Amino acid sequence: MADTPSPRDPSPRDIVLLVDDSPETLGFLxxxxxxxxxxxxxxxxxKAALGIxxxxxxxxxxxxxxxxxxxxxxxxxxxxxxxxxxxxxxxxMTGLTDTEHVVHALDSGGVDYLTKPINIDELRARxxxxxxxxxxxxxxxxxxxxxxxxxxxxxxxxxxxxSTPQASRLVSDATGREDGLETVTRAIADTIKSSRPLARDTxxxxxxxxxxxxxITYLGSMGADEFLFRLTQANTQRxxxxxxxxxxxxxxxxxxxxxxxxxxxxxxxGEILGLAARTVNKHLxxxxxxxxxxxxxxxxxxxAAVLRVE
Numbered sequence: 001m002a003d004t005p006s007p008r009d010p011s012p013r014d015i016v017l018l019v020d021d022s023p024e025t026l027g028f029l030x031x032x033x034x035x036x037x038x039x040x041x042x043x044x045x046x047k048a049a050l051g052i053x054x055x056x057x058x059x060x061x062x063x064x065x066x067x068x069x070x071x072x073x074x075x076x077x078x079x080x081x082x083x084x085x086x087x088x089x090x091x092x093m094t095g096l097t098d099t100e101h102v103v104h105a106l107d108s109g110g111v112d113y114l115t116k117p118i119n120i121d122e123l124r125a126r127x128x129x130x131x132x133x134x135x136x137x138x139x140x141x142x143x144x145x146x147x148x149x150x151x152x153x154x155x156x157x158x159x160x161x162x163s164t165p166q167a168s169r170l171v172s173d174a175t176g177r178e179d180g181l182e183t184v185t186r187a188i189a190d191t192i193k194s195s196r197p198l199a200r201d202t203x204x205x206x207x208x209x210x211x212x213x214x215x216i217t218y219l220g221s222m223g224a225d226e227f228l229f230r231l232t233q234a235n236t237q238r239x240x241x242x243x244x245x246x247x248x249x250x251x252x253x254x255x256x257x258x259x260x261x262x263x264x265x266x267x268x269x270g271e272i273l274g275l276a277a278r279t280v281n282k283h284l285x286x287x288x289x290x291x292x293x294x295x296x297x298x299x300x301x302x303x304a305a306v307l308r309v310e
Contacts, residue, residue, distance in 0.1 A: 014131060017041045017058035019049040019075065020093070021067045025116075029062065032120045038127075046070030050078055053085045060131055062123075065094035065105060073108040080109035087137065087162065089130040093118060137226075149274070150231040151219075152181075158189025167231050169272050173262075174214055174233050188216055188229060198227075239307055246306045247290050256283045260296055261303035 016038045020026050030040045041058060043049035047070055049063070061079065065072040072092060080086050091112040092105040105113050111133075112126055150170050152163040163181060171180045187206045192198055200220045205213040219228040243261075244254035252273075259269045266280045273280075284296065293299050 046075030
């Protein structure tokens, strides 16, 4: 009978993707990890691993660095380029111990590096640490999403790590382009590289053709390779303020009215501002009363008249 995992063992829900071309290593590590309470997925090549992560998001990946065909370094880079699994920690395994290989592993997106033969106790300990770190980071991102913040995080090399839905929507609306987030990320990366070290609360603008410029504020580092930025649309605050003063609105009501004037439905407004649909409706009721109108079309016309006056 298999050993029952102790209370300290990880939950069976923790899925480890094990990628190695050696049957002996796969068998040895699979047995050890399953006895520790993990569910184990197996891939014998980098290509097979990429196919698995297209369908399933593991909690952690153990990746052999040296494999025929696509090696572990390239496999890791392609995994990190997939937004749905980019946050999954990758631990490299290899018999190579030269510093350049360790650096190569970390540069390609790995969080740790173990040399073969693998010490199972050490492997378990490192897995637990990285799973805990990944959960903490995910909890922070969920909290930021729920708060409706327009935030994005970049790696030290300037590549996008994650963004809240509100930030993605703001960029899409400001740029009018499907690849708007990629364009904005490149612009931020260029500024970072030319302004290092970047001081906390440093702010700069990214002009947009035929649209308001985006204001970027650096909020600081959330980890060794995670840099956080807040996005605002430069003229959004001024327009909000004009609407607030013209109609005696609250700040939130003026924000809702601004997006009404821009033709956004309630569902989109809720996503942009991080509000529930019911809350948007309540704000609309108050806006109608204060503007003396009966529907959103009339409210949009009145708002547009104010916004056209500089």
